[in-house]
Amino acid sequence: MAHSDTTAEPTRRDFLLLTAGAFGAVGVASVAWPFIDQMNPDASTRALASIEVDISALQSGQSITVLWRGKPVVVRNRTDKEIEEGKAVKLEELKDPIARNANVDPSADATDANRSAKDKENILVMVKVCTHLGCIPLDESGEFGGWFCPCHGSQYDTAGRIRKGPAPENLPVPVYAFTSDTKIRIG
Amino acid sequence: MSGHSTYEPKSGIEKWLEKRLPIVRLLHDAGVSYPTPRNLNPLWTFGGILAMMLVIQIVSGIVLAMHYASNSALAFDSVEGIMRDVNWGWLIRYIHANGASMFFIAVYIHILRGLYYGSYKEPRELLWVLGVIIYLLMMAAGFMGYVLPWGQMSFWGATVITNFFTAIPVIGQPIQTLLIGGFAVDNATLNRFFSLHYLVPFIIAGVVVLHIWALHVVGQNNPLGIDVKSEKDTVPFTPYATSKDGLFMVLFLVFYAWFVFYQPNYLGHPDNYTPANPLVTPAHIVPEWYYLPFYAILRAITFNIGPIDSKLGGVLAMFGSIAVTAFLPWLDTSKVRSGRFRPLFRIAFWLFVAAVLFLGYLGSQPADGNAVLYAQVCTAYYFAFFLIILPVLGFIEKPKALPNSIIEDVLAKSKH
């Protein structure tokens, strides 16, 4: 009946339709967020985010690997030879010239000093996960005396920098700090 | 679906699709040009509301399954992990738990609407039977979902319900053992319930498609219960029905949100916040509110009927009370659909509603004293309504005069 009348006032009806549409869109978008955010790490996972490692028993030339956030973190007490080798490398020779160290400036160069612990150049702390596709490199192996990833042949040097193979970046250094001379808190 | 399609493909992509997969035509015919009776009242919006609830339950359920552990040692704590630690977990779980109740509230309104306006009568018999199947599947999904938090009510609810099968002579016990995968409800039971709880909603979705298909073939009933006679009786689905559906969906969400945010545990049972303990039965075992009328029917059969003992009798009565609804289209002998023109049916209908509500209340109370007697009276009425009153009424009732057409009735009223 009298359908033509419904178009007599197009502006008001169009306005209402738009408003309703906007409400619907905002509503759906706001509901979507909790359903997406629930996939992020939950409170118990976040609470486990930092660990302490005791390195009092770590002799020169030894490494220990601990689990941090579900990933292996290696702490290596490097030998003098390894430190020398790390320092001898020129920046131009590096595949990835960025330090990848969460404790220094994000754009810092990948010098040996920027990779190792502050004031303790013998200590190297890294997430031991190959930056190629996530395998775990082997300690003290490869052409550069550092780490070698058996999956796809990436080679890291004694400062954990990528030198050869498909991996694009140096092994990342996580946030850490010495809580005492022999204890490191990671995370 | 029904009648000829008014859809004209316009854009290039529509024309391309039209030759290969005419899905735009399907959506247009079902959701835009589909003719709906112009006199539908808000009770007709509950179909849309139910579709919305199914989507909400499936989405929130899939998300909960990402954090839930279906192992009897971990289930309770994993649910508490969702409530405490998962981002927004409390919100999503309350949406899902209360969503089940909202789903049932909506489905009961939907069913009673169909019952009152005779929506099950020729040619909508199959539509109704598909609805009964959906309802049965919903009950299965709701029951198995309630077991998953593995609280006291979960455990004892599962124990009591699976014990229904032991009422069957000879093969009952082996069937029950098979169903629960052990000699008592345990880890095996929980695991299979989780698997099936995840599956059933998708079966529901499938039957819903058939339900809607059948609806679009026969068209909607309406409050007058008379057939659509001409195009004047109808309006296109969009924008008329969509604007109404949208409004009542949002109003329903207001009601739903009230429970999620202000009464999240009102419809649950406090005992389910105590972990399952096979050594202690709670003082009163009560199912979820939506099963209470049937639970009362189960407990109402306290006497042996010939060779059938009271245990089997109760189980048969309970399942029978749902099964009988599937035969409703053939039990109601009246030619008139809508209760509006059936004075006697109307009384019988509201007594039926009162009996079911009262059964629900009795189901929540301890079964002692007069409660059993009341439940027996109501149960008797429940079955009499379907098996005696509806068949007989068709012959003795004198219906009021039906209007000639929907449009005539609508215009006559709009003059006042």
Added chain:
Amino acid sequence: MKNSMIRWASTAVIGLGLAVGSVAAATAQEAGAAPEFPLKKPVHQSWSFGGIFGQYDQAQLQRGYKVYKEVCSACHSMRLLKFRNLADEGGPHFSEEQVKALAAEYTIQDGPDDNGEMFDRPRLPKDPFPSPFANDKAARAANGGALPPDMSLLAKARAVHSGFPWFLVDMIIPYQEQGPDYIVALMNGYQDAPADVKVPDGLNYNPYFLSNFAIGMPKPLSDGQVEYTDGTPQTVEQYSKDVSAFLMWAAEPHLNERKQLGLKVMLFLITFAGVLALLKRKIWLNTPH
């Protein structure tokens, strides 16, 4: 249209009236049935977290934790609570440092270390509250056969039913503090048994107890037992309210967030419904229906 609305609304009212009437008749009948526990129903307390706008009182939760720690925790575990929860916003909101100190008061077994030995270390914020007993059997043995329930969810696991028709009123108020009300009533409900009631050995008469007339737990709180530093009265009544509030938070840690979000959602949906109502009216304006 109007007429039909009125008609089906009135039929609905009659139907409901019938149902309510019959239910009410049944409840009246039931008054004479077997004794129902609890013998006395809890009084509704006034809670900061009640109602639509309710929020936890941070100071009260901190006091409640003190009562739990110094009194309840001797027998009752709270296995779902972690020390880090005490720092939660919308909870007791202790500072990170306070939480570390509170956690470090207890030790937990960790390990194995590099030698394969288990060792004890101080608890960290990520660790759960310690349990007073190694397992349920030890707890029963130490408590004359009665098991002190875990308190993590106690405030949601205990409720005294209001009965018909009050449960409908509860839904609308909205009343959802049955748990804390019950705990307060129980704490203050210890009294001498009436002369005609014989209390079994090892039980204590308490008409508010949910499942019997007497309870295994002796009266746990007494005036002045826990020291408050903020001038709050050191009475059993105050202790019981504080610890109940704390238990409510423990059972429902996201209540503040829930009620805040709820308000926004409700306002949004109601406005949305208003817009849709206008739109629907506009669309149907010249279409008789």
